[in-house]
Amino acid sequence: MDNNLNITYITIDAYVELDKYRFVYFVIMFTAYILIICSNSTIVCLIVIHKNLHEPMYIFIAALLMNSVLFSTALYPKILFDVLSEKPIISYPVCLFQFQVGYSLGGSEFYLLAAMSYDRYVSICKPLQYPTIMRKRNICILLVVAWILPAGQFAVPVGLSADIELCEFSFKGIACNTAIFKLQCEKSRVSILYIMIPFVNLLILPVLFILFTYIRIFIITYRSGREVRRKAAQTCLPHLIVLINFSCLGSFDVLLVQMENDFSKILLVYNPLFNPIIYGLKMKEIYKHLKKLFSQGKMKRRCLH
Template sequence: MDNKLNITYITIDAYVELDKYRFVYFVIMFTAYILIICCNSTIVCLIVIHKNLHEPMYIFIAALLLNSVLFSTALYPKILFDVLSEKPIISHLACLFQFQVGYSLGGSEFLLLAAMSYDRYVSICKPLQYPTIMTKTNICILLVVAWTLPAGQLAVISGVNADVKLCKFNFKGIMCNSTMNQLFCETSRVLDMYGLVCFVNILILPVLFILFTYIRIFIISYQSGREVRRKAAQTCLPHLIVLINVSCLGSFDVLLGHVAQTDFPKILFLIMSLQVLLYHPLFNPIIYGLKMREISKHLRKLFCPGKIV
């Protein structure tokens, strides 16, 4: 606690032998951050530049990759600063900001995947109505809702927690997520119930909607010809892989919140915490770059211009 400025600081005690492996941590995190920015931004730029990619499906992919860039940019600079610091600390308010941004963009990911599944559902199951349903206005509405709904709901939790008294000032995580609840002297049951409502709204409901739309797509595809089945597999499979991946990482986050209050090995806790930061933001551009034929074609033209595509 800085009494002169009345600022509460939290010590970040997530790293194993930070003094010994400081340079290793920095190189790994810095390299990952550069790769995340380059890989995601490259595909976003290709979608913006090439007119044949100005379709709803690719617009949603660009939004999803941009979401990963925003997520990483909100977290990586502070983490890089922490590993170079003698004593990594973060203020209570800055920790709440990380919590707000991290979970808002995480929730946006599920809503963007839901919008993508709806786009595929209309395209495959209602092709004649597709131009009138997936208009530019409707696409903009879906994007705005995906980014503002989680942020607005989670702002209530962050605002209330700003006035909560802390009894612990030693934080095991590398970023402020659900594990920061272990620092509070007491928790509000009403706020816990509200958090559960937010969890349902921005995670459970989108996942159920995605599963419903893809079940409908598979039923229609199975009843249709080979061309429809091929189109469904080509465009829906990458989205399903990304959904499974982000759902697994979401379960990791829930698990971290529970093991943070136990004597869980520090090295394992660190490895689990790094999964969201290192693995997922690089996973999406690889999947879409390899599995989406039009994007893959433009990537090959960009990096292998002499070869015939």
């Protein structure tokens, strides 16, 4: 506690043998951060530049990848600073802010995946109504809801926790998560309830909605011809892989934080690298533009030599 400024500081106790491997940790984390920024931004730029990618499906993919960039930027700079610090600490207000931003963007990921599944559902199950339903205005509404609603829901428990006194001042974790609520002296049922409601709304409900849409898609495509099934698989499979991956990590983070296990936290930090790999390799049109981009880069390097 800083008595002069009345600020409470929390010690971050998650780095094993930090003094011995400080620069190794830093190089690994910094490299991962740069790869996340470059890989996600490259695909977003391709979607913005090429007009044939200005479709709802690719707009949602771009939004999802931008969400990954924002999520990483909310975590990595502080983690890199902690790795170079003799004693990693964070003020309680900043910790709450990091919790708010990190979990809000995590919730946005599920909402964006739900919007993508709805887009695929309308495209495959109601193709004649697709241009009417997936208009620009409706896409904008879905994107705004996906980013604003999670932030609003987590703002309530964070606001309630701002003035609660802490009895413990150290936690095992590389970023502020639900473990910070274990440090509080007061553990009221109201606070726990306000924490659980966003997790239900932002994790369980979107996943159930996504499962419903994909079951409907599976039923429709199963009754259709082989070509319809092939096209549905090409566009839906990457979304399902990303959904299963992030759902597992989100569930592990909620469950394993109770056991103070760092495994899920480390995976969540590296997860933003997963999405551009899946969409870059599995989405045919994106892969085509990526291949063209890299081939042009090779030709330029040959010309320079």
